[in-house]
Amino acid sequence: xxxxxxxxxxxxxxxxxxxxxxxxxxxxxxxxxxxxxxxxxxxxxxxxxxxxxxxxxxxxxxxxxxxxxxxxxxxxxxxxxxxxxxxxxxxxxxxxxxxxxxxxxxxxxxxxxxxxxxxxxxxxxxxxxxxxxxxxxxxxxxxxxxxxxxxxxxxxxxxxxxxxxxxxxxxxxxxxxxxxxxxxxxxxxxxxxxxxxxxxxxxxxxxxxxxxxxxxxxxxxxxxxxxxxxxxxxxxxxxxxxxxxxxxxxxxxxxxxxxxxxxxxxxxxxxxxxxxxxxxxxxxxxxxxxxxxxxxxxxxxxxxxxxxxxxxxxxxxxxxxxxxxxxxxxxxxxxxxxxxxxxxxxxxxxxxxxxxxxxxxxxxxxxxxxxxxxxxxxxxxxxxxxxxxxxxxxxxxxxxxxxxxxxxxxxxxxxxxxxxxxxxxxxxxxxxxxxxxxxxxxxxxxxxxxxxxxxxxxxxxxxxxxxxxxxxxxxxxxxxxxxxxxxxxxxxxxxxxxxxxxxxxxxxxxxxxxxxxxxxxxxxxxxxxxxxxxxxxxxxxxxxxxxxxxxxxxxxxxxxxxxxxxxxxxxxxxxxxxxxxxxxxxxxxxxxxxxxxxxxxxxxxxxxxxxxxxxxxxxxxxxxxxxxxxxxxxxxxxxxxxxxxxxxxxxxxxxxxxxxxxxxxxxxxxxxxxxxxxxxxxxxxxxxxxxxxxxxxxxxxxxxxxxxxxxxxxxxxxxxxxxxxxxxxxxxxxxxxxxxxxxxxxxxxxxxxxxxxxxxxxxxxxxxxxxxxxxxxxxxxxxx
Amino acid sequence: xxxxxxxxxxxxxxxxxxxxxxxxxxxxxxxxxxxxxxxxxxxxxxxxxxxxxxxxxxxxxxxxxxxxxxxxxxxxxxxxxxxxxxxxxxxxxxxxxxxxxxxxxxxxxxxxxxxxxxxxxxxxxxxxxxxxxxxxxxxxxxxxxxxxxxxxxxxxxxxx
Numbered sequence: 001x002x003x004x005x006x007x008x009x010x011x012x013x014x015x016x017x018x019x020x021x022x023x024x025x026x027x028x029x030x031x032x033x034x035x036x037x038x039x040x041x042x043x044x045x046x047x048x049x050x051x052x053x054x055x056x057x058x059x060x061x062x063x064x065x066x067x068x069x070x071x072x073x074x075x076x077x078x079x080x081x082x083x084x085x086x087x088x089x090x091x092x093x094x095x096x097x098x099x100x101x102x103x104x105x106x107x108x109x110x111x112x113x114x115x116x117x118x119x120x121x122x123x124x125x126x127x128x129x130x131x132x133x134x135x136x137x138x139x140x141x142x143x144x145x146x147x148x149x150x151x152x153x154x155x156x157x158x159x160x161x162x163x164x165x166x167x168x169x170x171x172x173x174x175x176x177x178x179x180x181x182x183x184x185x186x187x188x189x190x191x192x193x194x195x196x197x198x199x200x201x202x203x204x205x206x207x208x209x210x211x212x213x214x215x216x217x218x219x220x221x222x223x224x225x226x227x228x229x230x231x232x233x234x235x236x237x238x239x240x241x242x243x244x245x246x247x248x249x250x251x252x253x254x255x256x257x258x259x260x261x262x263x264x265x266x267x268x269x270x271x272x273x274x275x276x277x278x279x280x281x282x283x284x285x286x287x288x289x290x291x292x293x294x295x296x297x298x299x300x301x302x303x304x305x306x307x308x309x310x311x312x313x314x315x316x317x318x319x320x321x322x323x324x325x326x327x328x329x330x331x332x333x334x335x336x337x338x339x340x341x342x343x344x345x346x347x348x349x350x351x352x353x354x355x356x357x358x359x360x361x362x363x364x365x366x367x368x369x370x371x372x373x374x375x376x377x378x379x380x381x382x383x384x385x386x387x388x389x390x391x392x393x394x395x396x397x398x399x400x401x402x403x404x405x406x407x408x409x410x411x412x413x414x415x416x417x418x419x420x421x422x423x424x425x426x427x428x429x430x431x432x433x434x435x436x437x438x439x440x441x442x443x444x445x446x447x448x449x450x451x452x453x454x455x456x457x458x459x460x461x462x463x464x465x466x467x468x469x470x471x472x473x474x475x476x477x478x479x480x481x482x483x484x485x486x487x488x489x490x491x492x493x494x495x496x497x498x499x500x501x502x503x504x505x506x507x508x509x510x511x512x513x514x515x516x517x518x519x520x521x522x523x524x525x526x527x528x529x530x531x532x533x534x535x536x537x538x539x540x541x542x543x544x545x546x547x548x549x550x551x552x553x554x555x556x557x558x559x560x561x562x563x564x565x566x567x568x569x570x571x572x573x574x575x576x577x578x579x580x581x582x583x584x585x586x587x588x589x590x591x592x593x594x595x596x597x598x599x600x601x602x603x604x605x606x607x608x609x610x611x612x613x614x615x616x617x618x619x620x621x622x623x624x625x626x627x628x629x630x631x632x633x634x635x636x637x638x639x640x641x642x643x644x645x646x647x648x649x650x651x652x653x654x655x656x657x658x659x660x661x662x663x664x665x666x667x668x669x670x671x672x673x674x675x676x677x678x679x680x681x682x683x684x685x686x687x688x689x690x691x692x693x694x695x696x697x698x699x700x701x702x703x704x705x706x707x708x709x710x711x712x713x714x715x716x717x718x719x720x721x722x723x724x725x726x727x728x729x730x731x732x733x734x735x736x737x738x739x740x741x742x743x744x745x746x747x748x749x750x751x752x753x754x755x756x757x758x759x760x761x762x763x764x765x766x767x768x769x770x771x772x773x774x775x776x777x778x779x780x781x782x783x784x
Numbered sequence: 785x786x787x788x789x790x791x792x793x794x795x796x797x798x799x800x801x802x803x804x805x806x807x808x809x810x811x812x813x814x815x816x817x818x819x820x821x822x823x824x825x826x827x828x829x830x831x832x833x834x835x836x837x838x839x840x841x842x843x844x845x846x847x848x849x850x851x852x853x854x855x856x857x858x859x860x861x862x863x864x865x866x867x868x869x870x871x872x873x874x875x876x877x878x879x880x881x882x883x884x885x886x887x888x889x890x891x892x893x894x895x896x897x898x899x900x901x902x903x904x905x906x907x908x909x910x911x912x913x914x915x916x917x918x919x920x921x922x923x924x925x926x927x928x929x930x931x932x933x934x935x936x937x938x939x940x941x942x943x944x
Contacts (some may be wrong), residue, residue, distance in 0.1 A: 031862045031890075031891045032862070035888065038820035127807070199886070200888045498885065667882045667928060670925035674925035697826070697830065711927055
């Protein structure tokens with residue numbers, strides 16, 4: 001279900017802001033998409049990774065003799081074969097202290113998690129590669145695994161601890177604020193280890209074009225241009241001789257498109273073996289090899305006054321990074337600290353993050369990194385403040401929200417290397433809108449009636465603050481061909497979110513053409529020099545505004561030239577469906593953009609003019625991120641017998657500044673809720689004490705199905721367009737996910753009538769059964 | 785390694801092929817016939833992305849061997865549209881209702897729903913949700929898929 005926010009007064013648009021069908025859909029519904037597993041090159045070899053079955057140990061010997069004799073095997077590599085290759089680098093400059101913790105392509109003499117690559121087999125078919133991989137035998141002397149990020153640190157390597165860094169940010173007089181507080185509320189909270197788990201597993205094809213001396217990586221995603229830089233640096237090649245190609249991507253969610261050992265291995269092998277190398281991950285591998293996320297343990301304290309106003313907030317947490325520090329460095333822990341205060345005014349704050357390694361699959365970003373965790377912590381705390389002071393949960397939120405009059409609001413914190421300055425927002429307004437739409441007050445009556453009939457039913461709330469539009473810059477080239485078709489070349493990326501459609505809508509609106517005549521290029525490093533990609537809800541903000549800039553330049557160029565030909569001042573001209581017309585005179589002389597393109601084609605005049613063809617570049621820069629925000633509301637029922645949680649209603653109100661396509665925004669929000677529910681109730685990477693992963697298939701790692709995800713009610717709000725970009729856009733990709741853990745916890749507390757009962761995610765039936773048993777035992781105790 | 789000769793009809797075209805006995809139906813369709821619309825999301829029969837129709841009934845092509853398809857009629861996502869120009873009502877409805885984002889689960893959703901709507905032309909929302917509960921989608925939160933199925937059912941009822 002969707003609810004359109006009331007349109008505010010603004011210029012009428014043709015396609016921007018409209019629910020137009022997606023350009024991406026047609027090949028995908030016909031089964032004609034091209035995902036990386038669907039692509040093959042002549043003469044290719046298949047790679048199979050041999051992975052460590054031991055969480056922590058010393059490799060004494062790897063015996064691949066028998067495997068080498070297996071049918072179809074062309075080569076087998078262990079670390080000794082590629083010893084010259086360095087550790088995998090960070091994408092952005094990171095703290096020096098993290099450097100020793102980076103992952104090698106293949107384990108050298110120590111394995112650190114189950115699933116770590118220790119050898120690779122290259123064979124003539126995927127089946128034969130897998131056969132041979134089973135014959136590779138690694139002799140590993142087991143070491144005690146370190147599985148608890150809260151326990152005393154262990155040794156990662158001689159002289160190096162499992163805690164490379166302690167992150168710290170804050171402001172104000174913490175001891176003073178706590179000393180003068182009316183009361184202090186303190187909680188211990190944790191978030192389970194879960195991750196993006198896209199439906200398409202990872203895959204990569206490395207291909208070395210010896211004729212051109214170009215190294216190609218097919219199956220790139222998320223940040224192809226940034227990954228090109230990393231790849232070029234890694235292989236010590238010029239950027240122009242490394243090309244990455246994005247195909248269809250079956251979901252990204254933060255994990256897909258980071259560079260992993262396999263991406264480098266297929267490239268290295270393609271150069272050494274002189275044949276294209278194809279690697280397609282299977283699901284079991286995915287669940288032990290692809291980035292995990294979220295697992296943190298928080299000890300949070302708030303100093304509050306008698307009215308429930310927060311005077312100070314202090315959080316100390318332990319971040320379970322897993323076995324290595326991958327391409328993101330310490331980004332998730334950094335974001336947790338920088339975004340933890342959320343939409344509330346917090347006069348004094350300190351966040352301390354212990355970034356710790358364990359013998360689990362390495363962790364990195366997953367949709368709403370640091371904010372899913374931080375929102376759970378902060379919103380649990382606000383509920384606890386309300387409970388402690390006997391105040392209403394919503395009223396406590398209202399009293400602490402940053403007023404819109406205080407925008408822009410400087411948080412005195414950093415996130416992703418930028419200063420957190422909240423750009424715009426009417427937090428209290430959206431809170432009121434959403435509780436009214438949800439019918440919160442009337443709902444309380446229904447809940448009371450149902451409880452009287454013995455049901456465990458309750459409502460929950462969480463507010464969220466997101467960040468989006470990470471800079472610094474994006475460029476786009478918009479070109480019109482002689483037939484009037486438009487090409488938009490971006491440095492962006494599509495992970496299935498509707499990028500092409502959104503970019504086409506922005507271009508179509510700006511230029512005055514039909515969005516279906518626009519082709520949007522993304523993820524092709526040989527088409528554009530600069531770009532970043534699709535992460536941190538940046539694509540529509542950054543690339544979208546670059547599209548707007550480039551399309552504006554093309555429009556200006558077209559009108560300038562047309563004004564000579566049509567003998568009318570440019571300001572009296574308009575472009576309608578690709579035709580330049582005189583405003584208000586439909587029968588007058590016209591010229592099409594295609595004709596203009598032909599006239600502007602390269603030649604002495606064009607060169608003198610400084611433009612070739614009807615084609616312009618456009619740039620967008622941003623020093624600061626823009627901050628979407630919103631509210632999550634849930635109604636849940638807990639089955640007293642089984643401990644199962646049923647989500648009966650769920651609402652998200654999300655302010656995205658301006659929605660380019662409300663249908664796509666709603667899709668992002670609802671999909672985000674589904675993933676958030678997974679982390680709140682079902683999904684967890686569990687490990688045995690010996691470090692064996694216990695969630696290696698979809699019967700053990702539970703993704704929400706159509707049964708578990710309710711019909712989410714979405715309010716796409718546009719109350720607070722961002723002042724930081726001409727289109728007013730804020731990112732929409734993560735807000736649907738961010739608040740779910742917090743809102744569900746709040747609702748479950750309410751349903752079972754024990755404020756503060758939920759202290760950890762996921763809320764499993766076993767946890768709830770134990771809580772309900774305690775509740776029964778206690779009430780029995782009281783009555784006897 | 786054992787190979788067998790099989791005869792199988794896929795999307796109305798008869799294929800005579802020699803297949804290794806251990807090759808799954810999914811791999812046969814994807815790599816031997818180059819029908820890559822059938823996707824592999826888990827290879828253990830849970831996610832439903834590889835669902836195809838075998839003699840009109842859904843089957844997980846990752847859990848079935850190509851040799852088991854001998855003598856049977858297979859329909860994949862590439863063969864569900866009535867012809868090259870038109871779409872199946874479900875394909876149209878998926879676009880209209882934003883029933884897909886990345887599109888990876890879509891082929892399995894479509895084949896699953898074709899069987900379901902054949903058996904139950906006038907389903908309730910709850911019945912649709914049960915029907916697709918064996919197909920995982922990580923992008924949409926399912927609502928667009930459910931809406932598309934209900935809309936397509938209506939279209940299909942009206943056209944018969």
